[in-house]
Amino acid sequence: QVHLQESGPGLVKSSETLSLTCTVSGVSISSHYWNWIRQTPGKGLEWIGFSHYTGRTMYNPSLKSRLTLSVDTSRNQFSLRLTSVTAADTAVYFCARWSSTWRSFDCWGQGTLVTVSS
Amino acid sequence: EIVLTQSPGTLSLSPGERATLFCRASQSVSSSDLAWYQQKPGQAPKVLIYGASNRATGIPDRFSGSGSGTDFTLTISRLEPEDFTVYYCQHYNNSPLTFGGGTKVEIK
Numbered sequence: 001q002v003h004l005q006e007s008g009p010g011l012v013k014s015s016e017t018l019s020l021t022c023t024v025s026g027v028s029i030s031s032h033y034w035n036w037i038r039q040t041p042g043k044g045l046e047w048i049g050f051s052h053y054t055g056r057t058m059y060n061p062s063l064k065s066r067l068t069l070s071v072d073t074s075r076n077q078f079s080l081r082l083t084s085v086t087a088a089d090t091a092v093y094f095c096a097r098w099s100s101t102w103r104s105f106d107c108w109g110q111g112t113l114v115t116v117s118s
Numbered sequence: 119e120i121v122l123t124q125s126p127g128t129l130s131l132s133p134g135e136r137a138t139l140f141c142r143a144s145q146s147v148s149s150s151d152l153a154w155y156q157q158k159p160g161q162a163p164k165v166l167i168y169g170a171s172n173r174a175t176g177i178p179d180r181f182s183g184s185g186s187g188t189d190f191t192l193t194i195s196r197l198e199p200e201d202f203t204v205y206y207c208q209h210y211n212n213s214p215l216t217f218g219g220g221t222k223v224e225i226k
Contacts (some may be wrong), residue, residue, distance in 0.1 A: 108162035
């Protein structure tokens with residue numbers, strides 16, 4: 001059974017860097033595309049981007065200048081790094097697996113709330 | 119960026135009734151790239167329908183999807199108590215992938 005679990009600080013100071021990790025179990029990370037999605041009451045669900053074990057990444061243009069996504073195959077983890085955060089980055093962050101067959105997200109983490117404080 | 123507009127924002131129905139949810143895209147989307155999700159409070163979204171009309175594994179057959187081009191529909195034929203929650207459409211016709219704003223199905 002595939003399981004995804006987000007981890008990282010729940011509180012980040014404004015202008016600093018938000019870093020999250022998603023640990024994948026039950027499947028090798030050397031397959032599929034691994035995504036980050038965030039959710040806020042105001043903007044709803046927002047796709048952040050994906051990373052692939054080959055090094056391929058794709059970012060939402062709205063976040064591209066501040067965003068780095070990566071995969072660590074040795075730990076079966078993938079990560080998000082978002083710099084210069086503001087209150088607008090306060091959200092529940094989900095990691096999710098993209099199914100190329102279904103062209104949808106077929107497996108999600110439970111989500112982690114990240115609050116940006118001033 | 120393709121904008122997905124869901125309607126209505128809230129649907130008030132009784133158990134056993136039929137629910138029809140709409141998702142309109144700002145430009146034509148391939149049917150293979152349109153999915154529907156259900157999200158319950160405190161949980162991650164769960165895929166219900168992919169490719170506009172294909173039920174994901176384990177999804178009851180009371181859920182069905184249809185549509186093409188810019189207009190898509192999710193139908194719940196007979197609402198069960200556990201179906202009263204929020205539903206989202208999502209496309210990946212091109213980048214960035216986007217979600218609709220959601221429809222809340224509430225108990226009347």
